[in-house]
Amino acid sequence: MARFNANKKFQEEYLRKMSVDLNKQKSVSTGKFKTVLIVLVVLWLASFIFGKVLTTEVGDKVAVITLEGPITGTSDTLFFSSQGVDSQKVVKVLKAASEAKNVKAIILEINSPGGTVVASKEIADAVKELDKPVVAVIREIGTSGAYWVASATDYIYADELSLTGSIGVNGGYLEFSGFMDKYGVGYQELKGGKFKDAGNPYEALSEEEKKILQSKIDVIHESFIKSVAENRGMEFNEVKKFSEGLYYLGVEAKEIGLIDDFGGMKEAKKKAEELAHVDKLEEVQYKTKGNAFSVLDLISAKSSYGVGRGIGDSLRSSNLQNSIIVPKA
């Protein structure tokens, strides 16, 4: 009986200790949980408040998006070097600027001779869809597709000597059928459909093919004029008068209504503030992030420039630029 009591006592003592240990562990876990919860709540509150304060205090901005070089549908990548304006990336950046709450206006800094039809139209359409004021600044050049984009903005600035306009479409290719004939090289082709190979470089275009291709160019041209007329609030026929593909200097462009005023970034920023009804906007560059090859891109671009300059120098030193022989009369 005594042994039984001793066992019972031992068991009770063991269970009590176990219960104390469990409670201790439970309270440690609860304590940890509480600490984590407090730290997370404090951090969330601080982040939320600071985020709001920064948005309102440092917030109001004008996003500057640069269009430099020919406009294409994709990046023109040569080795690691990419040049020109990738319309898809620009549309993405425009969307980002449009969605950023603290961006009140957008400035398009244009220095481009234009580009492919769809890519230019794609950017112009994206600009038109923006619900924020957009101001264009044409620097050295903003012609053809680049002007199409500029025309979609609310206000266009250019220098008196900038090149702009060039509302026209051209399509062409190198045709060397005569060269092939001369050297007795033939081109054999099999086709299904009369016009399937229209525009192949090994054969001259027939009159019928020329007409068909020209009609397509005309449709694009008309669409370009229509779009510019709509964007600029002008009559179709008025724009058509200046749409023979000729480029205009800033002074001429202002006179015929292709641009609004002379100026650069400073004037554009002021106009953006005026259109956005904000006293002061901070300029911020919006651009696509460089990839892992950006450094190589930069190096290759610089080295290519170096190689190009070297070739140029050697050509100049050998007076090749003066080597055209003018026959004596």
Place this chain on the structure above:
Amino acid sequence: MKRVVLQQREVSLWRRTFAYVIDLIVLSFIVYLPIGSDFAVDTEGSIFEEARDFSLGTILVGILAAFFSVFYWAVLEKKIGQSVGKMAMGLQVVDYNGKPLNLRQCILRNITKASTLILLVDLMYGILKKDNRRFFEVLSNTKVVSANGSF
């Protein structure tokens, strides 16, 4: 004073990496989203095509986010020896000599988490070392070990 070297079981880099990833997820919801949502620009598409905003506001947001990140790890490790990720992976931060951790140690060992680039260099040091201690863990005289219990 006699030096007491902790005999706790070494922890693998994988467990620590998972813990770090969990912490980053927690921080994304607790810090990065609330602080940066109004500054966030294009985040869709590949990471190489992210639009960037280099304004003063964004730089301040970056500095604050880095500060809050260090605060998260330092305070939790000082208070309970674990961050959420370390809890989930059953890890604990301890003083290398078995003494209680102080705040200076906790800040020092986590200071590299303010910058991914510096953290990578710090981590490379740890990978090359046998006991996998990062450089700033050695500096702060701390170590990550398996925790006795976790929730």
